[in-house]
Amino acid sequence: MSSLTLRIRRLAATAVAVAAGGTLTLTGAAHAAPATLAAHPAARDExxxxxxxxxxxxxxxxAYSERNHVLWATAAVGRPPVTQSALVKVDPRSMKxxxxxxxxxxxxxxxxxxxxxGIDVDDRHDTVWTTNxxxxxxxxxxxxxxxxxxxxxGVHHAREVVVDERHHTAWASGFGDGTLVAFDTRTYKEKKRVTVEGAGPAGLAVNERTGTAYATDxxxxxxxxxxxxAKKPRLIPTGEGPISLALPRDGRTAYTADQKAGTVSVVDLRKGxxxxxxxxGEGTLAVASDPRTGTVAVANRTAATVSLIDPRKGTVVRTVPTGASPNHIEIxxxxxxxxxxxGTGPQGEDQLNRIRVTR
Structure with missing residues (x-):
C-alpha cells in the first residue's frame, strides 16, 4: 500500500499465556468505567x-498483504525447545x-x-515482520x-509487531519488561524505546497519519x-485485562479486547x-476494525465465537460461531x-475461518 494512504494497522492479540505455554495471570486494579451496555438482541441469535x-x-x-493479495500466518508448536514453526503464505480466496x-x-x-x-506485513518494502x-x-x-x-x-518476551509504512517504522511490544521498541524498516536499526515500569505491553496499533503508537497494558x-x-508516554484507562487493540480509520478512538471482563471497550483517545x-463473550482475545464500514470484530476465545459490533450504537449486531479457541482476527x-x-483438521491442523463483515 502507498505510504501516502492513511492506514491504521492493528495487531490483535494472541494470549500471552498461549505464547508462553502457561496460565494467563492478570495483575493491576481495574479502572472505573461507564455503565456497560446490553448486547443487541441479535447477538443472542447466532x-x-x-x-x-x-x-x-x-x-x-x-496479516494481510494488499500488495501481494496474500494472507501471511505464523505457527509454532509446543514448549521449548520449539522445533516446529513456520511462516505460512495463504491464498485468501481458496484458504489453501x-x-x-x-x-x-x-x-x-x-x-x-x-x-x-506475532506478525505484520510491510508492503512498502515487501517484507514480513514477526515476533520471536x-x-x-x-x-x-x-x-x-x-x-x-x-x-x-532486545525485545523481552516480544509479543506483537505493527508496521507504520508511512514513517518507515516497525513497533514491537516487549511484554517482559514494559517496553515498546521501534525499528527502522529500511535499516533494521533500533530508533526508539519507550518503557513503562511494571507494564505488560500486549496488543499494538499505530496511527500512520500521526506516527503515534498505542499498546494495551x-x-x-x-x-x-x-x-x-513526547517526553513520556501517556496512559489512558480502559477495561479489565486489555490484550488486543484496534483503531478506526480516523484514529480518534481505540477499541480494546478486555480478556478478563469479556468485553470490548470503546475509548475516546482525545478525552482519555x-x-x-x-x-x-467469555475470553475476549482479539479485536479488529473494518476501515470500510467501521464495523468492529472481536474473537471470543472461550466462547468460540466472533462478535460483530456497531461501535456507534455500542451493540453486538451479529455473533458467528468459529472453530474452538479463535486466536486472532485480520480484516x-x-x-x-x-x-x-x-486442532480439528484431518492431521490435527488448526483452522482459518472466513467471515463477511457485512452482509
Missing part, C-alpha cells in the same frame, strides 16, 4: 458458522497454503528454531521469496500512547476515557480472517 479450512498446526496470528517457510535453527543440538508468533517470543527478538522476512533477512534482538488495565516528540463497554476487503487453535 449466525451460521464461519467458512473454515485447515491450515497447519500451531496457528497464532495473521501456497508456501511455508521455516525459521532459522538456533540450537543445532536440540533442533530449536526461532519460532514465530521465546528468543526475545523480532525478525524480518522477504514477502517475495520467504527468505529470512534479519533477526533483531495487560498488567495495568490501560493503553500506553507513545507519540512522536472509556465511553462505551460492549459485552461480547481485509470486507472479510474477517480468524485463525483458531481448534
Amino acid at each position: 449466525a451460521a458458522p464461519a467458512a473454515a479450512a485447515p491450515l497447519v498446526k500451531g496457528l497464532y496470528q495473521s 497454503v501456497r508456501a511455508s517457510y521455516a525459521p532459522p535453527v538456533t540450537d543445532q543440538a536440540t533442533g530449536a528454531v526461532e519460532a514465530v508468533y 517470543t521465546r528468543d526475545n527478538s523480532v525478525a524480518v522476512y522477504s514477502q517475495r521469496t520467504g527468505k529470512h533477512l534479519a533477526t533483531l534482538p 495487560l498488567n495495568g488495565n490501560q493503553i500506553i500512547e507513545a507519540a512522536p516528540g 476515557s472509556v465511553v462505551t463497554t460492549v459485552p461480547t 481485509a476487503r470486507g472479510t474477517a480472517y480468524v485463525v483458531d487453535k481448534s
Whole structure:
C-alpha cells in the first residue's frame, strides 16, 4: 500500500499465556468505567458458522498483504525447545497454503528454531515482520521469496509487531519488561524505546497519519500512547485485562479486547476515557476494525465465537460461531480472517475461518 494512504494497522492479540505455554495471570486494579451496555438482541441469535479450512498446526496470528493479495500466518508448536514453526503464505480466496517457510535453527543440538508468533506485513518494502517470543527478538522476512533477512534482538518476551509504512517504522511490544521498541524498516536499526515500569505491553496499533503508537497494558488495565516528540508516554484507562487493540480509520478512538471482563471497550483517545463497554463473550482475545464500514470484530476465545459490533450504537449486531479457541482476527476487503487453535483438521491442523463483515 502507498505510504501516502492513511492506514491504521492493528495487531490483535494472541494470549500471552498461549505464547508462553502457561496460565494467563492478570495483575493491576481495574479502572472505573461507564455503565456497560446490553448486547443487541441479535447477538443472542447466532449466525451460521464461519467458512473454515485447515491450515497447519500451531496457528497464532495473521496479516494481510494488499500488495501481494496474500494472507501471511505464523505457527509454532509446543514448549521449548520449539522445533516446529513456520511462516505460512495463504491464498485468501481458496484458504489453501501456497508456501511455508521455516525459521532459522538456533540450537543445532536440540533442533530449536526461532519460532514465530506475532506478525505484520510491510508492503512498502515487501517484507514480513514477526515476533520471536521465546528468543526475545523480532525478525524480518522477504514477502517475495520467504527468505529470512534479519533477526533483531532486545525485545523481552516480544509479543506483537505493527508496521507504520508511512514513517518507515516497525513497533514491537516487549511484554517482559514494559517496553515498546521501534525499528527502522529500511535499516533494521533500533530508533526508539519507550518503557513503562511494571507494564505488560500486549496488543499494538499505530496511527500512520500521526506516527503515534498505542499498546494495551495487560498488567495495568490501560493503553500506553507513545507519540512522536513526547517526553513520556501517556496512559489512558480502559477495561479489565486489555490484550488486543484496534483503531478506526480516523484514529480518534481505540477499541480494546478486555480478556478478563469479556468485553470490548470503546475509548475516546482525545478525552482519555472509556465511553462505551460492549459485552461480547467469555475470553475476549482479539479485536479488529473494518476501515470500510467501521464495523468492529472481536474473537471470543472461550466462547468460540466472533462478535460483530456497531461501535456507534455500542451493540453486538451479529455473533458467528468459529472453530474452538479463535486466536486472532485480520480484516481485509470486507472479510474477517480468524485463525483458531481448534486442532480439528484431518492431521490435527488448526483452522482459518472466513467471515463477511457485512452482509
